[in-house]
Amino acid sequence: MALNRLFSNLIISTTTSTICKRTLHASAISYASKPNIVKPKPGFGKSYRRIVHFPEEYTVKPLNVTNLAGRDPVSGRVVAKGIGGGIKHKYHWIAWVRDGPTEGPPQEEKVIQIIEDGCRTAHIALVGVGDKLKYILATENMKAGDIIKTSRHLPRIPVRANEGDAFVLGALPTGTLVHCIEKEPGQGGLYVHAAGTSGTILRKQNDRIIVQMPSKRLFSFDQHCMAVVGRLSNVDHGDTPIGSPQRNRWLGNRPRSGLWHRKDGRHGRKIRPPKPVKEIKNPKNFPLPTIQLNMVP
Known part of the structure; x- marks a missing residue:
């Protein structure tokens, strides 16, 4: 009896020790292989292409950037798979707020130079x-050499604005093409920045201005929101072919080779041979009966 109790105690102790070792080992593996890092998702207004280092005061000097290549700057994980490589560009700081006098004649500004910016699709202008x-x-x-005007005055009669002038939406006539539209007065141009795009002023409702955006949607803005007249430059940007995979890499786009294909693999859609030609002809074995007609009822 004593020997049986001893053997049973030994078996229980060995099994409990092995179970404890296994649980500890398994728990250690699970914690080590799954670190508590949340992978961010692309979108939400956050760019994973570059980080621009803005100084405290506005400057026209090109700003330094840190290229991210689609990775999260904190964890280093790849978030946007389509970004990678690309030529290093300097970032030109755009003054989004076009501020002018609220009364009297508009402020005049002179265009000094038109240059291309690698960090955006539209061209930019140096204005003094x-x-x-x-x-x-x-x-x-x-x-270069054009004189553009800027004013926040809301007149009783719509103004006749030229291309590049900035006025409040309530001062522009119906049908005017606009871009760099403010979301709220004084906030700075937020809408319509892409090359070759523009919005159209459709009508006025009370103190609101209805503008048709490039997506054909209708937005209602306050009449005191600023907007720049005209269509944005580099109109042929969307119609220009890339031309070569190397140029696509220069633009910062990662190659798309090696992706999952719908028609390949075990679970993909199979490509089967077409069915044989089906011959369509009138049946000759079953002729229709002849019907004889007469005038006698």
Whole structure:
């Protein structure tokens, strides 16, 4: 009896020790192989292509950037798979707020130079006003030497604005093409930044201005929101072919080779041979009976 109790105690102790070792080992593996890192999702207004290092005060000097290549700057995980490589560009700081006088004649500014910016699709213009310089988005026909006007005055009669001028939406006539539209007065141009795009002022409802966006949706803005007149530059951007895979890599787009294909693999859609030709002909074995007609009922 004593020997049986001893053997049973030994078996229970060995099994409990092995179970404890296994649980500890399994728990250690699970914690080590699954670190508590939440992978961020693309979108939500966050760019995983580059980080721009903005100084405290506005400057027209090109700003330094840190290319992310589609990775999260904190964890280093790949978030956007389609981003990678690309030529390193300097970032030009755009002055989104076009501020002018609320009364009297508009403020005049001179276009000094039109340049291309690698960090955006539309061209940009270097503008001088007084003793200050700033960058704005260039319009379709803007050139060096042009004089553009800026005003926040809301007149009783709509103004006749030229391309590149900035006025409040309530001061522009119906049918005017606009871009860099403010979301709220004084906030700065937020809508319509892409190359070759523009919105159209459709109508006025009380103190609101209805604008048709490039997506054909209708947005209602406050009449005191600023907007720039004209269509944005680099109109042929969307119609220009990339031309080569190497140029696509220069643009910062990662190759898409090696992806899952719908028609390949075990679970993919199979490509089967077409069915044989089906011959369509009138049946000759079953002729229709002849019907004889007469005038006698």
